[in-house]
Amino acid sequence: MNENNFVIETKDLTKQFKKVVAVDRLNLSVRKGEIFGLLGPDGAGKTTAIRMLCAIMDPTEGSARVAGFDTKKEPEEIKKRIGYMAQQFSLYGDLTVLENLTFFADIFEVGRKERQERIDRLLEFARLTRFKGRRAAHLSGGMQKKLALACTLIHQPEVIFLDEPTTGVDPVSRREFWDILTELHIEGVTLFVSTPYMDEAERCSRVSLMFDGNIIVCDTPERIKGLVEGQLLELRPDELREAAQLIADLPGVLEVQTYGDLLHVFVDDAARRAPELQSVLAGAGIVAEGLRRTRPRMEEAFISLIRKRSEEG
Amino acid sequence: MRFTPCVLRARETQNAGRKGVLIVSEYAVEVVDLTKRFGDFVAVDGVTFHINRGEIFGFLGPNGAGKTTTIRILLGLLRPTSGHATVLGYDIVKQAEDVRKNIGYMSQRFSLYHDLTVGENLDFYGRTYGVRGQRLRDRKRFAVQMAGLEGRERELTRNLSGGWKQRLALGAAILHEPKMLFLDEPTAGVDPISRRAFWDLLYELAEGGTTIFVTTHYMDEAEHCQNLAFIHSGRIIAEGAPEDIKLDRMRGQVLEIDCTQPDVAIGVLRGMGLFEEVALYGAQIHAVAEGIAEYKPRIAQALAEAGIELHTMDVIAPSLEDVFISSVRNHVNGEE
Numbered sequence: 001m002n003e004n005n006f007v008i009e010t011k012d013l014t015k016q017f018k019k020v021v022a023v024d025r026l027n028l029s030v031r032k033g034e035i036f037g038l039l040g041p042d043g044a045g046k047t048t049a050i051r052m053l054c055a056i057m058d059p060t061e062g063s064a065r066v067a068g069f070d071t072k073k074e075p076e077e078i079k080k081r082i083g084y085m086a087q088q089f090s091l092y093g094d095l096t097v098l099e100n101l102t103f104f105a106d107i108f109e110v111g112r113k114e115r116q117e118r119i120d121r122l123l124e125f126a127r128l129t130r131f132k133g134r135r136a137a138h139l140s141g142g143m144q145k146k147l148a149l150a151c152t153l154i155h156q157p158e159v160i161f162l163d164e165p166t167t168g169v170d171p172v173s174r175r176e177f178w179d180i181l182t183e184l185h186i187e188g189v190t191l192f193v194s195t196p197y198m199d200e201a202e203r204c205s206r207v208s209l210m211f212d213g214n215i216i217v218c219d220t221p222e223r224i225k226g227l228v229e230g231q232l233l234e235l236r237p238d239e240l241r242e243a244a245q246l247i248a249d250l251p252g253v254l255e256v257q258t259y260g261d262l263l264h265v266f267v268d269d270a271a272r273r274a275p276e277l278q279s280v281l282a283g284a285g286i287v288a289e290g291l292r293r294t295r296p297r298m299e300e301a302f303i304s305l306i307r308k309r310s311e312e313g
Numbered sequence: 314m315r316f317t318p319c320v321l322r323a324r325e326t327q328n329a330g331r332k333g334v335l336i337v338s339e340y341a342v343e344v345v346d347l348t349k350r351f352g353d354f355v356a357v358d359g360v361t362f363h364i365n366r367g368e369i370f371g372f373l374g375p376n377g378a379g380k381t382t383t384i385r386i387l388l389g390l391l392r393p394t395s396g397h398a399t400v401l402g403y404d405i406v407k408q409a410e411d412v413r414k415n416i417g418y419m420s421q422r423f424s425l426y427h428d429l430t431v432g433e434n435l436d437f438y439g440r441t442y443g444v445r446g447q448r449l450r451d452r453k454r455f456a457v458q459m460a461g462l463e464g465r466e467r468e469l470t471r472n473l474s475g476g477w478k479q480r481l482a483l484g485a486a487i488l489h490e491p492k493m494l495f496l497d498e499p500t501a502g503v504d505p506i507s508r509r510a511f512w513d514l515l516y517e518l519a520e521g522g523t524t525i526f527v528t529t530h531y532m533d534e535a536e537h538c539q540n541l542a543f544i545h546s547g548r549i550i551a552e553g554a555p556e557d558i559k560l561d562r563m564r565g566q567v568l569e570i571d572c573t574q575p576d577v578a579i580g581v582l583r584g585m586g587l588f589e590e591v592a593l594y595g596a597q598i599h600a601v602a603e604g605i606a607e608y609k610p611r612i613a614q615a616l617a618e619a620g621i622e623l624h625t626m627d628v629i630a631p632s633l634e635d636v637f638i639s640s641v642r643n644h645v646n647g648e649e
Contacts, residue, residue, distance in 0.1 A: 020472070041504040043474025087502070140377030167502035170375040170530050171634055172641050175592065182576065196504050202595030221596060236630060241516075258509065260536035260632060261555070290630055295571055297595055303505055 007032045007159055007190045008053060012062035015048050022048040024213035025062065030192060030206075035185050037201045038194040039298075040210030041306060046194045047087065049210070050163050053192070054084045067158050080108075083157035087164050089148040093137030097128055097147055100136055101154060108155035122150040126180065142173025149180065160184070162193040166200065178203055198299035209302065211309050225301045230254040230266035232296045233274055237263060237281060237288040246284055247277060257303050262290075264300050340399075341366045341493055341524035342387065347396035349382055356382040358547035359396070364540070369515060369525045371538030373633075375641055379547040380528045384495055387526075388418060401493055414442070416493045417486035425470050425482055431457070432466035435485055442489035449488075456484030459514060476507030483514060487523075494518065496527040500534065512537060532634035543637070545644045551636075559631050562640055565589050565603040567631045571596070571624040572616055581619045582612065590639050599635055 008030035015023040023045040030036045038046050051057040053066055055075035064071045067081040091100050101119045110118065123129040126146040131139065136147060145165055152160060162181075166174045178200060181191060185205075193204070201207050201221060208218035217224055237243035240261060247265055248256045252273045254266040267273040270293040281288045296304075342364040349357040357379045364370040374380050385391040387400055389409025397404065403411040425434050435456055439449040457463055460480035465473075473481065479499060486494060496515075500508045512534060519525055527538070535541055535555065542552040551558050572578050575596050582591045582600055587608055590601040602608065606628050616623055 017472075039504075042476035042502075042507055140375065142376045164502055168376070168498055168530065170641075171532060171637050172375060174530075175638075196502050198505060199595035202597075203593075260533035292627055292629075294627070295624060297597070299505055299595075303509075306506055 005032050006030060006065075007034075008036075008064070008066050008192065010053070010062065010064040013049070013052060013059050013064050014061040015045070015052060015057065016060040021213050023052065023059075026213070026215060028208055028215060028218060030190060032190055033185070033188050034205040035181065035191045035193065035203065037204030037207040038192065038210060039196075039198075039201050039207060039302060040194075044210040045213040046210055047163055050084075050161050050192070050194060054082060054161050055079060056084070080155070081158050083152035083155070083160040085148055085152045085160070085162045085165055087167065089152075091136040091144060091148055091151070094135060096133050096135055097123070097139070098132040100147060100151060104151040104154045110154055118154065118156070122153055125153075125183070126150040127176070140173075142169050142176065145169055145173070145177055146180065149177070153184075157189075159190045159192065162191065164194055164196060166195065166197060174200070198297065198302055201298045201302075207298070209305060211306060216309055217305060221298055224305075225296050225298065228266065228296050228301050228304045230268055231270040232294050232300065233265045233267055233270055233277065233291065234294045235263050235265070235277070235288045235291040236261055237286050239286050242284070243281055243286050243288065246280060246286070250276065250280060252276070255304055255307070257300055259299060264296075266296075266300075266304070339366070340364060341368075342370075342398070342400050342526065344383075344387070344398040345396055347383070347386065347398055348394045349379075349386060349391065350394045355547050357386070357393070360544070360547070360549055362542050362549060362552055364524060364526060366524055367519065367522050368539040369519050369527065369537065371535045371541040372526060372528045372544065373530075373532075373535055373541060373637065374528075374544035378544045380544060381497060383544070384418075384497055384526070384528070387412075388416070388495065389413060414489075415491055416495060417489070417491035418495045418497075419482050419486045419499055420497050425478060425485065427471040428469065430467050430469055431462055431473070431481060434470055434481065435488060438485040439488045444489050452488045452490070456481075456488060460484045476503050476510070479503055479507070479511060480514070483511070487518065491523070493524040494526065496525065498528050498530065500529060500531060508534065532632060532637055535633045541633075543640055545641060550644055551640055555633055559633070559636055562636045563601070563631045564639070565601045566605045566628050567635050568600045568602075568605045568609070568612070568626060569594075569629045570598040570600060570612065570616075570626050572598070573622040573624075577619065578616055578621050581615055581621070585611070585615055587611075590635075590642070592635075592638055594634070601631075601635065601639065 006029040010026050010028050013023060013026040026049055040046050052059050052071060053064055055071040055078040058072055066078050069077040071078060095103065101122065105115050123132055126149060128146060136144060139147060166177050185191060195201060204221065206220055207224060208215045240258060244256050244258060244263055247253055252268045257264040274291060278291060340363040344360055344362050347357055347360045360383065372380055386393050387398060387405055389405050389412050392406060400412045401415050405412055435453045444452055457466060462481060500511055515525055529535060540554055541558060543550050551562055575593060575598055579591055579593055579598055582598065588600045588602045592599050609626060613623055
């Protein structure tokens with residue numbers, strides 16, 4: 001373990017494919033025991049970064065140390081100490097839950113003695129004990145993800161990399177999955193997770209926002225949300241798109257975003273602009289309910305920060 | 314009351330089917346008592362619903378609830394065990410070819426060929442649907458423009474990131490100008506900005522008269538549908554417009570609590586034993602109960618005693634996500 005207690009540390013990590021620079025001088029450090037979230041639009045380089053950190057792909061330039069070892073020079077040491085749940089994690093559909101776990105125990109050479117106890121514990125942990133005889137192909141999507149996580153944990157890794165583990169999972173199963181991640185976090189495991197879900201980003205210790213192969217901001221969710229300019233008003237107009245267009249041009253309005261049937265409006269001064277918005281909408285015959293001042297969530301912060309970045313070019 | 318006409322029509326069409334008369338439906342999709350068994354497993358269990366022409370219809374439910382099976386039956390890829398359905402007026406069993414010619418389909422794993430270029434993928438889909446010559450060139454131009462892929466026609470599809478692939482897949486699915494689109498989790502794994510851009514495309518298509526059937530796990534997207542059906546364990550447990558579903562299904566009001574240490578606060582709130590539901594939404598907590606505003610002082614006190622600092626606490630209109638969680642949990646509890 002190095003002096004800073006960083007479990008992951010990269011220095012100008014770069015990956016260039018023929019024409020595209022997928023990851024461009026990435027510098028980040030992750031402390032032991034953190035849940036570290038990697039966010040960014042599609043194509044920002046998240047998966048490429050994770051693959052390099054897992055020592056599956058060599059960087060073109062720069063370096064990375066994971067669990068105390070260099071990814072380029074000591075990949076085998078790293079593979080022993082990390083778990084990697086890829087986006088398309090391959091379970092064996094024809095094998096049962098138990099057989100899948102046993103298979104991964106074989107691959108990672110988990111000794112016969114510890115094996116039984118560890119598998120039982122993981123089944124319990126992933127709430128899969130009842131289903132251990134079921135073929136993986138017959139599990140629901142949410143359960144398959146939990147089994148994949150259990151397989152990733154079979155060799156008790158110090159660091160776990162999860163690449164969009166809850167994509168395509170329903171809201172109830174997503175919460176269950178994150179409850180399990182929170183338990184791992186409490187046990188002291190370091191988690192490095194990429195996700196397109198902004199509510200999940202809020203549950204991370206720190207988050208970094210990736211754009212065009214670079215990190216544009218890296219901090220706690222609380223501080224990142226604090227970077228967004230202005231104050232946030234929320235309202236629910238009956239004509240969402242019309243209301244959004246109308247409001248966008250008003251004085252004091254910095255940005256307008258939609259979320260479901262809600263409008264999120266960033267303004268310079270909430271107390272002053274709220275009645276103004278209300279009267280402009282009323283004048284256009286639009287009924288708006290639930291107007292209130294609220295604090296931005298990661299969803300709003302993400303859109304605002306990325307938009308600003310894109311405009312700056 | 315709203316569902317009465319549907320039930321009536323259902324009886325009529327069943328009779329018509331028996332007499333072997335061609336069914337003419339005013340609905341884009343009409344599903345009556347549809348069931349699909351795989352051995353002992355009932356994937357779809359007596360499902361009945363309809364979709365109006367030109368609407369965006371959302372089909373929601375947990376993983377494994379029967380969403381994809383229903384879509385595959387409607388596309389004529391799977392035969393139902395019993396019940397029947399029409400798509401654009403065509404019987405999905407007897408006229409499966411007509412169904413497929415007139416609809417567009419975008420599956421969970423965008424069915425694009427990774428080793429073909431953007432242009433080649435569009436050519437392939439165009440030919441599959443019998444779009445040729447000048448029309449194919451026009452439609453390709455439209456699809457490329459819609460997907461924002463101008464100048465990238467020669468790029469390998471493999472090299473496109475999620476959001477681009479998704480828009481290309483949508484472009485491929487509408488090359489033959491179908492009257493109806495089936496989209497199975499089209500925005501899975503797509504970032505917030507690309508998701509909004511994708512839905513803007515869907516609005517445009519719907520405004521042009523295309524009927525859209527879409528499944529999603531993003532409840533903010535579900536809010537944009539004119540009508541929804543919630544499916545759970547193969548059965549429809551709620552249906553209607555988002556606003557009506559919220560009114561019907563929510564037992565109590567939602568209080569949004571924004572405070573420090575939400576992980577700890579959630580335990581404190583659950584410990585109070587006052588709420589139907591306490592769930593974490595990112596860093597905020599939603600607590601649900603009848604007359605929840607009354608509990609505000611007690612909540613503030615309990616959190617203060619636990620050393621938690623309260624930022625805001627507002628009663629808010631329930632979101633579909635609140636409804637989804639409460640419906641699914643109630644349904645699961647009801648079964649066990």
